[in-house]
Amino acid sequence: MRLARRLCGVAAIFLFFLHPACAERLVLSLSNDRVQIASNFVGENLVMFGAIEPDAGKDLHQGGYDLVVTVTGPRETMRTRRKQRVLGIWVNVDSREFVRVPSYLAVLSNRPVRQITDAGTLRRLQLGLDNFLLTQRIGPDIADTVRDDPFRTAFIRLQSQHGLYREAGDAVKFLTPAVFRAETPLPANVPTGVFTINVKLFAAGVMAAETNAALEVIKTGVEQYVAEAAVAHGLIYGMATMFLALLTGWIASVVFRRD
Amino acid sequence: MQIYLPIADMPVNVFLILGMGLAVGFISGMFGIGGGFLMTPLLIFVGVSPAVAVATVSTHIAASSFSGALNYWRRRAIDVALALMLLSAGIIGTATGVWLFTELRAVDQLDLVIGILYVSLLSAVGLFMIYESLKAELRTRKGLPSLLRRPGSHSWLHGLPLKLRFKRSKIYVSAIPVWGIGFIIGFAGAIMGIGGGFLLVPMLIYFLRVPTGTVIGTSMVLTLITMASATVMHAVTNHLVDAILALILMVGGVIGAQFGARTGQRMRGERLRLLLGILVFLVGLRFAFELVVQPEDLYSIRHVGDM
Numbered sequence: 152m153r154l155a156r157r158l159c160g161v162a163a164i165f166l167f168f169l170h171p172a173c174a175e176r177l178v179l180s181l182s183n184d185r186v187q188i189a190s191n192f193v194g195e196n197l198v199m200f201g202a203i204e205p206d207a208g209k210d211l212h213q214g215g216y217d218l219v220v221t222v223t224g225p226r227e228t229m230r231t232r233r234k235q236r237v238l239g240i241w242v243n244v245d246s247r248e249f250v251r252v253p254s255y256l257a258v259l260s261n262r263p264v265r266q267i268t269d270a271g272t273l274r275r276l277q278l279g280l281d282n283f284l285l286t287q288r289i290g291p292d293i294a295d296t297v298r299d300d301p302f303r304t305a306f307i308r309l310q311s312q313h314g315l316y317r318e319a320g321d322a323v324k325f326l327t328p329a330v331f332r333a334e335t336p337l338p339a340n341v342p343t344g345v346f347t348i349n350v351k352l353f354a355a356g357v358m359a360a361e362t363n364a365a366l367e368v369i370k371t372g373v374e375q376y377v378a379e380a381a382v383a384h385g386l387i388y389g390m391a392t393m394f395l396a397l398l399t400g401w402i403a404s405v406v407f408r409r410d
Numbered sequence: 411m412q413i414y415l416p417i418a419d420m421p422v423n424v425f426l427i428l429g430m431g432l433a434v435g436f437i438s439g440m441f442g443i444g445g446g447f448l449m450t451p452l453l454i455f456v457g458v459s460p461a462v463a464v465a466t467v468s469t470h471i472a473a474s475s476f477s478g479a480l481n482y483w484r485r486r487a488i489d490v491a492l493a494l495m496l497l498s499a500g501i502i503g504t505a506t507g508v509w510l511f512t513e514l515r516a517v518d519q520l521d522l523v524i525g526i527l528y529v530s531l532l533s534a535v536g537l538f539m540i541y542e543s544l545k546a547e548l549r550t551r552k553g554l555p556s557l558l559r560r561p562g563s564h565s566w567l568h569g570l571p572l573k574l575r576f577k578r579s580k581i582y583v584s585a586i587p588v589w590g591i592g593f594i595i596g597f598a599g600a601i602m603g604i605g606g607g608f609l610l611v612p613m614l615i616y617f618l619r620v621p622t623g624t625v626i627g628t629s630m631v632l633t634l635i636t637m638a639s640a641t642v643m644h645a646v647t648n649h650l651v652d653a654i655l656a657l658i659l660m661v662g663g664v665i666g667a668q669f670g671a672r673t674g675q676r677m678r679g680e681r682l683r684l685l686l687g688i689l690v691f692l693v694g695l696r697f698a699f700e701l702v703v704q705p706e707d708l709y710s711i712r713h714v715g716d717m
Contacts, residue, residue: 190654192414193421228714232518235708240526240701243518248714305709339414339421373654374416381417381649389645392653393638396469396660400476403664408481 175212176204177352177362184364186337187371194314194339197222197366203329203352211329217260217267217353218323219278220333224255224315224368225344231306247302248288254342256283256316257335263320268356276351276358280307280318314338343368417652418462424658426456431662435474438663439670440677441686442478442626444471444605444633447532447693449659460521462652464603465644469656471605472637474663475630478671482627489578489624493631495585496592496610500636503596508643511601518712527602528697531609536691539612543684550680579624587617596636605633608690612683622679 182198199220205211232246260267264279273282281298285306289296296303310316314336323333333350345367352360370378380388412421430452438445446467453463482488514520572585591613595606610629614620620628645651674682 188414190414191412193412230518230712230714232710232712233708234705234710236704240522241703241705241708242522243710246518302709305707306711309707309709309711340419343419370416374414377416377653381645381651381653385646385649386642388649388653389642389651392469392645392651392656393472393641395653395657396473396638396641397476399657399660399664400473400478401480403473403477403668404480407668 174206174209175216175352175354175360176206177350177360178202178204179348179350179362179364181348181364181366184366186341186366186368188341188343188368188374189370189372190374192339192374194341195337197335197337199333199348199350199364201331201333201350201362203331203360212354212359214355215328216325216359217262217356218331218333219264219267219351219353220257220259220323221278221283221349221351222255222257222259222335223253223347223349224342225253225346226251227254227342228252229306231302231309233302233305247306249306250286250288250293252285253283254315254344255337255346256280256310257322258283258318259322259333259335260320261323261325261331264318266320267353268358272356272358278351280316313340315340315342337368341368343370413654413658415458415652415655417650418458418466418655420457422456422458422655427655427658428662430456431470431659432666435663435666436670436673437666437689438474438607439478439667439672440674441608441611441670441682442629442674443607443611443686444475444637445663446471446599446604446606447528447602447608447690450603451693451696453655458652458655460603461648462650462655465641465648465650466652466656466659467603468605468637468640468644469651469653470659470663472634472641473656473660474667475605475607475634475637477664477667479627479630479634481671482630485627486578487624488627488631489576489620490631492576492579492588492620492624493628493635495574495576495588496595496628496632497635499589499592500596500599500632503593503598504600504636504640505596506593507597507600522701524602525697525701527598529694529701531598531602532690532694532697534694535609535612536687536689536694538616539683539687540691541687542616543680543687546680547684550678576620579620579628581618581620583618591617592632595632599636599640605637607633608686 179199179201186195203216228248228250229252230246230248232243234241235244237244258264258279264273273279277283284295285303286293286295307316322335323331325331345365348364350362351358411424413424414421434445434449437448449467449470450463453467454460514523573582574585575582595610598604598609599606607629610632611625614625614629641651
């Protein structure tokens with residue numbers, strides 16, 4: 152039975168239309184596909200609802216399902232540095248560049264990913280922070296390292312401390328056997344740009360279906376105006392800010408004039 | 411009340427930032443300094459990235475120094491010739507500083523150099539001011555006249571060539587130390603994100619013997635010009651000036667500065683210098699502490715493309 156499921160799963164990935172016997176479909180809906188950063192933004196919870204639909208005439212898989220939702224923010228290049236004591240003071244002696252890694256990464260599942268499927272599958276599908284490909288520049292090469300590489304673990308730890316990386320084995324909840332809800336906080340320092348959401352459905356440790364969605368984090372109102380002006384018209388923006396400073400100074404000297 | 415800063419990309423409490431502006435403004439008005447050496451570390455402490463902090467503080471200092479400079483202008487307490495002379499070397503210092511800033515950033519040693527500069531400059535200047543003002547304080551206790559400006563007591567600085575006369579300050583000094591001081595201020599300003607008033611005022615007093623009447627006004631003009639141009643430069647090159655953050659800081663800063671100036675005028679010069687010396691020294695110590703004590707986390711992340 153398990154072998155049959157696995158075969159179906161492989162088929163589902165490559166030839167799902169030729170093998171309708173075990174095909175499920177995933178439907179996903181976001182609470183908000185455009186997160187707007189206005190002047191009162193202090194972070195937001197991203198809520199996703201989804202449903203598992205068996206094909207016409209089929210039943211839901213008897214053993215129940217597992218879900219892994221990976222939310223990936225816009226890619227950025229970041230450098231992780233390590234301090235060491237040199238002549239009594241703490242100095243950055245070593246650094247490693249993480250090339251085009253997600254600025255936000257959340258791996259959400261209904262139970263810890265290790266319990267969902269085997270290590271090889273997790274590795275291949277990049278499920279979980281340990282298995283997600285974080286490319287580093289090592290000399291002339293760009294590659295990921297072993298998962299317990301000190302720079303890699305430090306990078307994940309620091310990003311997690313800022314609320315930017317997280318792995319939650321209890322963030323996906325089944326409301327009914329076929330309807331689920333997933334939730335992840337987007338912190339106040341969330342990067343702006345396009346976020347991708349990937350949902351993978353597992354049945355008995357084998358991937359049965361997959362779907363993708365996207366959401367956009369953008370600045371609006373005054374925040375958008377200021378941020379755009381600062382980048383697009385640096386000189387005018389700089390001059391305007393300077394005159395604002397002079398004006399403030401001048402008003403203060405007039406208001407508080409004592410002679 | 412939280413407000414999201416568009417360039418710093420983070421929400422802050424408006425009243426916290428306003429309060430920081432007021433407090434630093436009070437100190438800056440009291441001592442006639444910009445207060446960048448306090449404001450930049452404070453902003454970094456509340457979570458603003460160092461690059462945005464350095465760039466935005468320059469705007470804040472431009473506002474407070476303009477307000478101060480206008481007051482001193484009305485009282486004719488500004489030596490324009492001296493300010494321009496300092497400025498001419500200050501520009502070269504700033505350019506050197508910006509160049510070194512970029513180089514150090516590339517090799518991840520900027521934090522270290524900023525730390526060492528803060529420690530050495532602040533503790534040296536602080537200790538020197540404490541020493542000088544205590545000496546003056548003791549003299550007044552004994553009933554002797556203040557010795558700050560002894561006629562005819564010339565140091566070796568006054569023996570240098572290229573002598574110039576600055577009428578408003580009533581001093582006759584060589585251009586070399588003037589340029590030297592201007593260079594150091596420009597350099598320190600670019601690297602440390604400070605206006606340099608706390609360095610400039612004591613240097614003008616102790617090395618050039620600029621009288622107390624014109625020293626603060628002149629220092630403010632120099633600070634105003636360097637910080638106003640720094641604002642524009644930072645905005646053009648790195649897009650790092652946060653206008654919203656700057657505005658909140660400025661409003662707090664200029665109000666605080668007025669109260670600070672009133673308090674300052676009620677105090678004797680020696681006492682004021684002693685207090686400033688202690689303050690500067692303490693900030694220096696704090697930076698020394700940071701360099702020597704093992705950091706909580708040995709690792710840190712830097713976004714490539716900013717500081």
